[in-house]
Each structure stands twice: as structure tokens, then as C-alpha cells.
Amino acid sequence: MSKPDLSWAVPVMRAGYAGRGIVYLVVAGFSLFAIWQGGTAEGTTSALARLENTVWGGFVLFLIFAGMLAYAVWRYLDAAFDLETYGADAKGLAARLGMVVTGTVHLALGISAFALLFLSGGSGGGSSIPKAVDTVMGWPAGRWIVGLAGLATLGAGLYYLVKATKQKYRDHLRANRFTTRYNGLLMAGVAAQGVVVSLVGIFIAYAAWRANPQQAGGVGQAFSWLNGQIYGQVLVTAVCLGLLCFALFCFVNAAFRIVPKVDGDDTRTLARGLKSGAKRMAS
Secondary structure (H helix, E strand, O other), X not given: OOOXXXXXXXXXXXXXXXXXXXXXXXXXXXXXXXXXXXXXXXXXXXXXXXXXXXXXXXXXXXXXXXXXXXXXXXXXXXXXXXXXXXXXXXXXHHHHHHHHHHHHHHHHHHHHHHHHHHOOOOOOOOOOHHHHHXXXXXXXXXXXXXXXXXXXXXXXXXXXXXXXXXXXXXXXXXXXXXXXXOHHHHHHHHHHHHHHHHHHHHXXXXXXXXXXXXXXXXXXXXXXXXXXXXXXXXHHHHHHHHHHHHHHHHHHHHHHEOOHHHHOOOOOEHHHHHHHXXXXXXX
């Protein structure tokens, strides 16, 4: 029996990662500009709201909306068809469930961009996380659900940090001169994303523990918390620069990401390329 043709999923994946890159480019760019002007870094929703009032804002918001929709579809397809061959054991199913969650989160970002584009008043520029947490806390066992969501988000952030430390992302990137030369920037980007996602998870879990939805927050609250620490402005600036690197990571994935069920297992990945390069240098 011949294998089904899954190549149609690749353009969806590339559009999704490109849209994701634009989001982080906007958030980090506006935040760094605000810091340079003596202000404070901004969260995702606030950055999108500011983007609405720029010359090319409407066009960029449309690209973000289309990209986030594509990314959500890609994550759902990836999970359903196991396009990255994670398998059906407990570890593989957990990874595929994580794809569904991240797809849903990015779909919500796309809806926010759509609201700013086509609905009067947009989203108000504030984080939607406390509102969502407040709604869920009203459900039966709502605090437990929010607490588990916070721990799952924290786990995702720690996964990003491990992914950066062990450079596991290299297994999914095609080896070429660009990915090899700028691997350090890719690693910094994944690590910065891990820091932000971990903080968001801690905020959500803390909100459940305190039964206070206002304790939850997103990227904006992560920036605010970092800014309150010793050398806070330096920390926030470093994270924003790291998120610029994560935007680069997303664009690199849009161009060079490998889909195992389409490309096959014998594709020369960045991990294999760096390993063979290290062997040549050692010989």
C-alpha cells in the first residue's frame, strides 16, 4: 500500500512559522523601541494594538492573522497525522497533545489580530489571560484546571530551555550554511522563549493557588516582573533581544524545517551537519 501524499502540509507549516516570526518581531521590536525611549516593554496584545495605528499596521495584522491560522492548522495536522513521527507511546502522545495546545494558543492570537482589523474597538490592548483564567475558575474544579494549565505551561517553558541547552531543535532543521553559521542565535532565541513561557506558567499556577485571576498574565507581565528585579531593565532588554532571535528561529523554521513524513529520515539535518563537521575538525 502506497504512503499518502502529505506534502500539502508543508506550505501550511511554512506560512505558520512565518506568521509566528512576525508576531515575535513585532513584540520584541516595539518593546526595544519603548525601552530606548525610556518606557517599558509591552506584551503581545498591547504590541498588536499599537501596530494597528502604524502605516503598514493593517497589512501586517492581516499577515499575522493568516499566519496564526496557518500555524494552528499545522499544529493540528501535525498532531493528527504525526507528521514529525513522535509516535503513539506516552511520550509521543504528550508531544502531540502539546501541539494541539500551542495551536490553540496561536489561534487565539490570530483571533486577536482579526478583531483589531475588522471589529471596532479591537481587544482593548490588555492581556486576555486574566479574563480567561477568571472564566475557567468559575467552572467546577476550575482552580484545579487553571493550576494544571499553569504547570503544563511551565513544563512547556522548561522544555524550551532543555531544547535550547541540548540544541534538540537541530533535528528538525535542514543543514546549510545559514543554519550552521547562525546556530548560536537560534539557541539564544529558543532559550529566551523558554524563559518567557516558564514565567507565564508560574503566573497562571500562582493565580490558581491564590484564587486570584489578576495574578495570571502573559508576556507583558513577564516583562513587568523582570523589570522589578535587580538590573531589571538589563534583564528585560536581554529577553527582548532573545525574542528577536526567536523571531529569527521562526523564520528559519519557515524556510528550512524538515517534516520527516514528507522529507524522509535520510535528510541531512543541522544536527547531523554539525556532528559531521565536529568529526572532521577532530580528525
